[in-house]
Amino acid sequence: MTDNARGPEGGEARVGYGRPPKSGQFRKGVSGNPKGKPKGAKNRPRAESEQLRALIRREAYRPVKVRIDGTELTMPLAQAALRSLGTAALSGETRALAIFLKILSAGAAEEDAVMEEILEEARETEKPVIRVRIVDAVDGRAVPTDEVLYPYGGGPAQRDRQDK
Template identity: 45%
Template sequence: MSHTLADYPVGFGRPPKAHQFTKGHSGNPKGRPKGSRNISTLLREELDRKVSVTVDGLTKTMSKRQVAVRQQVDKAVKGCPKAFHTLLKIEADGAHSPLEESKTHRPSEIQPSSYDEIISAYVADIVSSSNDGDAS
């Protein structure tokens, strides 16, 4: 038994054949063009682009990502607290990235004998910050 247009059941989710989208034509012709990339893809591509850099008098080719990290570390070493804070944040966030989950983590390297000293310094810092808040 062959199906003709008369046999096609029209109803909810089954529009008449004459009103269905034709093959090869989008229902949203002004939508996202094929091949367009999102912002994270564009950023990743730009950070991976190679550039020539002079390091210690030698010209080296490295990615922009490497150059940015190198500059940030150099700023932190020179004493920029903002650069140092940024590096600490990147390091902390990197430990939670999906790429790092497979690595095993080492136990704390703090010796139990120094726990009291660390806790005392922490309490003193909290007390001094709460006293500063009372003065204002």
């Protein structure tokens, strides 16, 4: 290896492994890959992936014939696969059991998230005010609310206290 080292007063610094010449180094503030990856490209779904998802969904819901206890049933492929996985889990296959439980908990978590979203929307909406006027069935006169018996307690007086 030739030594291109000149002293500090000689101009060029040492060049070698891990020390490229100054002329070959990137300038400060200039990318070595100017066209590079565009911002947000990692999160942008590809058109092919959506087509693949549609293909998988179509295949998962394709009807197949399955023989269970001597009777032939028609069901979606996904349901037949889950039945097979459940049967394998019941027969003692630990991997099948782990996968089955993971699928089950993921579905429950998704349902919980959807239910929480619905409840949150219900909490954010204004409560409808329902006015009830109780009348005597015989003569049609209004009955005072303190004389009305409500099942499970409650009644307008208790609801007013809870709203405040």
